[in-house]
């Protein structure tokens with residue numbers, strides 16, 4: 001009985017271990033043989049933590065979801081590798097996280113933990129506390145052609161397209177396609193240091209893209225003028241935005257296409273709407289309400305990150321209701337579970353591509369895909385909202401638009417499991433193939 005309870009509930013298990021360990025510490029002084037038992041219990045405790053950490057790594061999103069359902073709206077905790085997460089869902093707690101000073105709850109410390117910039121970005125020292133200046137910055141496709149059809153690995157395709165698109169936006173078309181720089185970079189690697197710079201600059205002497213007004217230049221221009229950032233800091237910040245944007249967008253676009261082709265009834269109305277909208281208007285939400293709604297529903301039900309808002313306590317944080325977040329612990333909002341909760345969205349687990357059109361009062365979200373509110377947490381909350389959301393929503397729309405107008409597609413593995421979990425993230429499976437056939441001239445609109 002106790003065994004089952006311990007198995008089901010990590011808290012009961014920890015409690016039992018604690019009592020046993022404490023009482024044993026008294027008894028062991030009398031009987032040294034019991035020292036062995038004490039050591040075994042400590043090993044058991046550490047194995048148990050490891051066990052729950054591994055379960056979290058493999059099924060993090062489900063662990064959070066189950067705990068969320070059990071919690072009935074109250075705060076709950078989740079054991080993750082090396083850290084405890086406190087999950088809160090009430091509007092009051094959400095507001096308190098939003099208002100907490102930056103030196104108490106930090107998103108930067110969370111990002112640092114994820115990216116490990118010291119090791120992955122050549123020793124870049126990422127600060128725990130965001131400076132007063134803010135973040136500053138708030139192919140080879142494996143394609144098989146069978147007859148007139150392309151069979152492509154969907155997630156791989158999306159990663160490649162988004163990488164290319166991001167390259168053009170971040171570095172400008174010229175630099176993105178710049179072969180001189182690639183050649184120069186290879187030279188720098190191969191030649192002795194003394195002459196490499198000189199030789200590389202000779203080969204890139206006509207290179208003008210550094211003067212162009214691309215996303216990278218824009219990010220550089222936004223760096224603080226007072227207390228100017230070092231080159232290392234600048235590079236680190238740009239890399240942070242780059243990683244964030246590539247990873248999130250590739251996954252979001254993959255899920256949007258998976259949602260589209262596993263619910264083919266939406267193809268005809270979406271195509272009709274897109275075909276009657278000029279390309280200049282495609283990103284105006286009111287001009288493409290069906291597309292915007294469809295993408296909102298995809299973002300809701302296929303939210304790939306279970307925790308929309310994560311903060312590390314840089315000092316003890318005590319919001320209302322007796323909650324205490326110790327230094328080093330994280331407080332998060334389980335927004336994926338909230339998006340899948342019937343009390344927030346009617347028949348929440350059913351994909352309803354035009355659900356928000358029916359909800360004329362829009363009580364369950366604010367308005368359009370790129371909007372944010374305390375009930376629509378896709379982009380974060382209040383003071384820290386995703387600054388890339390307008391770009392992300394434009395890219396999502398462009399991708400769906402392009403695929404709808406240019407290709408007829410099918411998902412041969414539509415009934416198979418399409419994702420796997422890694423920690424709190426839900427990732428698309430790499431093996432999912434998309435079968436695409438180019439539409440005839442009469443059908444395809446230049447997109």
Ligand code: HEM
Pocket residue numbers: 107135137138241244245246248249252308309310311377378379380381383384385386387388389391392
């Ligand atoms: C579908 C794609 C995306 C989703 C779902 C998403 C979501 C989010 C969320 C939820 C946050 C707040 C995190 C928190 O408070 O814990 C955030 C922050 C951020 N996002 Fe995104 N994002 C996406 C795409 C992008 C893109 C494309 C860029 C850049 C071009 C970007 C740049 C950033 C930056 C710089 C922050 C930090 C903001 C700050 O510190 O104030 N994101 N994002």
